Amino acid sequence: MADTGIARPAAGVPTRRLRAPEIDFAAIRADLKTPPDFTPDALAEAAAPPADLPRTDLTDVPFVTVDPPGSRDLDQALHLVPDGDGFLLRYAIADVAAFVRPGSVLDRETAARGVTLYLPDGRVPLHPAVLSEGAASLLPDQVRPAVVWTIRTDADATPLDVRVERATVRSIAQLSYPEVEAGARPEALTGLAGFGTVRLDRVLARGGIDLDVPEQDVEHTDDGGWKLVLRAQSPAERYNAQVSLLTGECAAALMLGGGIGLLRTLPPAAPEDVERLRAVAPSLGVDWPAGATPGRVVASVDPADPRGAAFLDLAASLLRGSGYTPFTDGAPEQAFHAGVGAPYAHVTAPLRRLADRYATEVCLALYAGTPVPEWVLAALPGLPATMAAATRRAGEFERAVVDLTEAVLLADRVGEEFDAAVVDVSGEGKSGTVALDEPPVWARCAGPGLRAGQRLRVRLQEADPATRRVRFVPAD
Template sequence: MTDFPSPPAAVPSARDAVQAILNEEGLPPQFPPEVEAEVEALQRSPGLDDPTLVDLRALPFVTIDGPTSRDLDQALFIERDGDELVAHYAIADASYFVRPGSALFAEALRRGASYYVPGRVVPMLPPALSEGLISLNPDGPRRAVVFTSRLDPSGQCLGTTVRRALIQSQAKLAFGQVQEFLDRDAAGHDDPLAHRPFTGSLRLLAVVGQRRMRDQQLRQVVRYRRVEIDVRLSDGDDALMAVVASRGAVELYNEQLSLLCNSEGGLLLCRDDGGPVAQGIYRAHPSPPASRLAELEALVAELVTLHGLDDTWRWRRDDARGLSEFLMSLPTDGPHERVATAIQRQAIMTNLGASYTDAPASHHGVGARPYARFSAPMREVVGVFVHKELVEKLGLQPRQPDAQDESLRQQVIASATRARDLQGQLDGRINRLVIDRLLRPDLSLPPAARPRRLATVMGLTANKVHVQLDDPMLDMKLY
């Protein structure tokens, strides 16, 4: 009898491989029956007739997000008041629906956050809530926690008030759509968004965003030229593609409103106004230690010498030119683009990690003290909790006993930390899957026939080299 070799095992589709990773990490798409039962009850009684809500449906709020996003946490409306600007930032009122003691809160605490992988989202809350009842869709009125911030002509915040309100989003807009409107508007061309009740608000979004970004520069908040890589499924779901996800100006402007909301919310949480004390959760990010900045200074000097660069490439910690200004001066193309890219990466590596804490703390990365995560309550359990604490502190709902909240606060911090670590593990496993599927076929070729792949050396450690491939633009470690 002749023995024939076994056929090679079938390679699972990219979608199946991604689902296998989710299964191994214990992230099922289903929710427990008791959670679904609570969702059905909330749909029957969504709290839109709450007499304590401030009716802001006359304000032309809009959401601006990715074109396929369905979990819409934020809506905005900006208006002028003399020389000042008033930014109304509405956040989905998740804490009204997801309350401590409920099955919904217990499941949100177990998950900690929504998780994002190519082709799908594993939501923290059931889609009937996160994409429907709580999401700030334009198909009807929604509950929202509205942060109203008054800004002076330089972009400095003069004060913020918070209200629980009823709002009506007038449109679901995408970043690219708004960017196209602003570009055409600046050039004097007409656009479908040019004659809407919210048109003036979109124009003022650019004004607020630019003023807030300029203020960050004056405060020496470092803005890195990060290259964001988005791993996606191919059209047939059989392959993974790594593509550069560029961020346009509108996305940066919208980010400034989120940062403003989170900074002002943090201040309100910890403010000593003689009233109740909130059990706040803050995001702490310490400044880079002097030793790491000294290492960066020495590394830049070595690269300048190695590549024969002029003195404009040098950076010293005691220069009047701060790190942010130095990094922004580096070229984005030309013969030394790769050197600039490596310096940018090494500058990022000087940072320490951020963490959740129960005490107000500085956040070096955004230049705020304190800073709390208010802006994504449908995707982060910490957002649900800090919303609850703030509305209680402001007297917008009855308070829970402090001892109960203190215990819950520590559980939320632990859950949020686990969720952040788990998302990092998912990202790492997906990136390894992309690299494995890209490079494994090379192993079947003789060494001389294997393709050469261009990459940039981003850094060295004692036992490995960190490189970034050109195509796909993914990081690899060579041992």
């Protein structure tokens, strides 16, 4: 998926899974140095009432939230219905700025974290739980302060009218993606499937890339163990992501019009990367018709097929180089996000991602025709470095969790052989990454002549929980 937000446990339909015994993730927390606990002062500030700001009363709108099962840090609630030939979207985002006072202890401690870190045995939140899972979270049947985007679109989901304002809202239901897939269809979701389908096609038509690489996820089992799951996104999750993407595009347009803001940017894929992907497509069983864009080809691939998963993993090279671009004096030179196929900004996950709070305040000020707050202007230049470090740390935690789980559950299978596909190569084919058919493990493989997409038997050479290292070699 094209840069829809921060890492969070996957919520799509599981394709393959493997159970593991009890695992202690404390070593990962220690080795990678999770942030210290919030100080008493920060916790006291988080428990204080929100700032008394002018708001529109939208509590009569029957918003709902849609998230992975068990979520408590609910950033977004939506109401999306057909409207003539188009759609009417009202998207409520947690108003975190109403709770975090600029320059406060809480402000400084959240800035040091940057994002929420997700681990199987508990999250390391960007904000204290009393805020992120309580007073600011858009939990059902609770009146909450929010920033609401009202977007009216035409039939192809092109915005016709956009409004952003502070409001009070009340979600009437907390739904999970599996519940929506099973048929939960409250009024608030009557337009979701139609909107999502149209939006996905529109993104592809303008050259965007909707990359659905299956994700490895570690989940707790009912009997005290763990399971390793390889997931692809469900349709409901992909449609819901398009709601956030459209809102981010509207935010970017507002900021570019005002000459102040914080964009999420991604340069176009290098021609040589596109050609490399095109060249390997036949060996992976992927048809690349003449004139087809990379996005169209990627969208045609089945992520549950091992060869398709290998192709999608290689396609991730087309989406490298994303970052944040701040500007305060007119549009920046780099203002485009190639994955989305349009200028784009992060504004929909402020409970879990620091940058969204600042970008949202810019949008509120520009829409209202008031000056952007000084505390926002002062922070914009430093946010790219802060978010890059936080995102890198989150990726390290996610990889370490999966590496440890793989090493534990394979520790007693050294010497066994498995069917696999090569998903990438390095060192002129002397090493690479293989995806096992069963169990759902992706790990390093050392051996001459590896080719992306190649099918082969591999032998497990090493599985060491102490080093979190799993290594294979070709069996032949």
